Amino acid sequence: GKNLRILINNVGGVFHEPWLKALESLNQAEAEQTIDVNLRFPTQLTRVLLPILTKNSPALIINIGSLSSIFQIPYGVVYSGAKAYVSAFSGALRAEMRAEKKDVEVLTVQVGMTSTGTNKVPVNFMTPSAQTLARGALQRVGY
Numbered sequence: 001g002k003n004l005r006i007l008i009n010n011v012g013g014v015f016h017e018p019w020l021k022a023l024e025s026l027n028q029a030e031a032e033q034t035i036d037v038n039l040r041f042p043t044q045l046t047r048v049l050l051p052i053l054t055k056n057s058p059a060l061i062i063n064i065g066s067l068s069s070i071f072q073i074p075y076g077v078v079y080s081g082a083k084a085y086v087s088a089f090s091g092a093l094r095a096e097m098r099a100e101k102k103d104v105e106v107l108t109v110q111v112g113m114t115s116t117g118t119n120k121v122p123v124n125f126m127t128p129s130a131q132t133l134a135r136g137a138l139q140r141v142g143y
Helices: 028-055 077-099 130-138
Strands: 006-009 059-066 104-111
Touching: 006 028, 028 059, 028 077, 028 104, 059 077, 077 104, 104 130
Parallel strands: 006 059, 059 104
Antiparallel strands: none
16 A cells, blocks of 8 residues: 555675585575575565556666676676576566556666675775665666
């Protein structure tokens, strides 16, 4: 019953230690968790919420990707692949919304290292805070 008009798929990450591991050394649970979090969850959430967003249009979907989909990370094979999926998913969905003449804008934001509540790395020129990143992404809406 809410007037949902914006979906930001910002879930992602790798939740095993070390986070960089050779593909053959990942166990099934580690590989599946990375796929579930980075690929399945945003796909299913978007699928379920898309009718609501369409009904309340104009609407916006922002999918947070990763530079690892462009500059593939050795020992981060599953994560890089999942984030490449996010890029392809976003592009295909954007084209589908246009083809269906639905007023739902679909953006992908490719991010690198970001300082967050759970990723406590120092903020610098190459590593923005989560707030700075969010502000920059939202400034691109409507382009």
